[in-house]
Amino acid sequence: xxxxxxxxxxxxxxxxxxxxxxxxxxxxxxxxxxxxxxxxxxxxxxxxxxxxxxxxxxxxxxxxxxxxxxxxxxxxxxxxxxxxxxxxxxxxxxxxxxxxxxxxxxxxxxxxxxxxxxxxxxxxxxxxxxxxxxxxxxxxxxxxxxxxxxxxxxxxxxxxxxxxxxxxxxxxxxxxxxxxxx
Numbered sequence: 204x205x206x207x208x209x210x211x212x213x214x215x216x217x218x219x220x221x222x223x224x225x226x227x228x229x230x231x232x233x234x235x236x237x238x239x240x241x242x243x244x245x246x247x248x249x250x251x252x253x254x255x256x257x258x259x260x261x262x263x264x265x266x267x268x269x270x271x272x273x274x275x276x277x278x279x280x281x282x283x284x285x286x287x288x289x290x291x292x293x294x295x296x297x298x299x300x301x302x303x304x305x306x307x308x309x310x311x312x313x314x315x316x317x318x319x320x321x322x323x324x325x326x327x328x329x330x331x332x333x334x335x336x337x338x339x340x341x342x343x344x345x346x347x348x349x350x351x352x353x354x355x356x357x358x359x360x361x362x363x364x365x366x367x368x369x370x371x372x373x374x375x376x377x378x379x380x381x382x383x384x385x
Contacts, residue, residue: 232267235266235267236266236267239261239266240261240266242259242261243259243260243261245259246259246261246280246282247259250282255284256284256285256286257282257283257284257285258282258283258285259280259281259282259283260280260281260282260283261278261279261280262279262280262281263276263278263279264276264279283382284382286300286301287300287301287302287303287382288300288301288302288303289302289303289304289305289318289382289384290302290303290304290305290321290384291304291305291384293326296321296326298323298324299323299324300323301320301323302320302321302322302323302326303318303319303320303321303347303382304318304319304321304328305317305318305384306318306319306344306346317340317344317346317347318346318347318382319344319345319346319347320337320345320346320347328344328345329345330345331345333345335348336348
């Protein structure tokens with residue numbers, strides 16, 4: 204059986220004291236959470252006042268309070284467009300929204316899916332011509348490109364998986380364009 208060493212309690216107390224001295228304590232964590240939740244609200248309201256149906260979400264080490272000054276930790280944010288409806292079943296299709304059907308097949312990496320464009324006026328697959336945001340796959344389905352942020356003119360950002368970030372400004376933000384799934 205494993206047993207906790209006798210010095211573990213003293214080590215834990217010392218570690219807590221050091222963390223408190225560098226600003227990682229419950230009071231600061233709660234202050235950061237409140238501050239970032241306020242920033243989320245400001246981002247969302249700012250977009251809505253400008254007529255954009257968007258929600259902003261901030262997450263990661265900044266809002267969790269698990270970073271300290273001097274680490275230049277970035278801000279992780281999601282800006283979610285509410286006009287999209289990503290569905291897993293045809294019964295979830297919504298009239299008038301941009302509907303996408305989640306598709307998984309043997310060519311899609313674990314944790315990812317393809318998004319098939321559906322018509323806005325009927326629960327049917329889109330059959331129109333493709334554009335910069337869409338492409339036709341080997342089965343003839345019209346799918347959304349996974350490089351959408353690059354396509355919409357944010358080319359100065361460096362791509363890291365689904366996230367885009369600026370490399371010339373340390374600690375700024377990682378940007379992800381999410382699609383809400385109902």
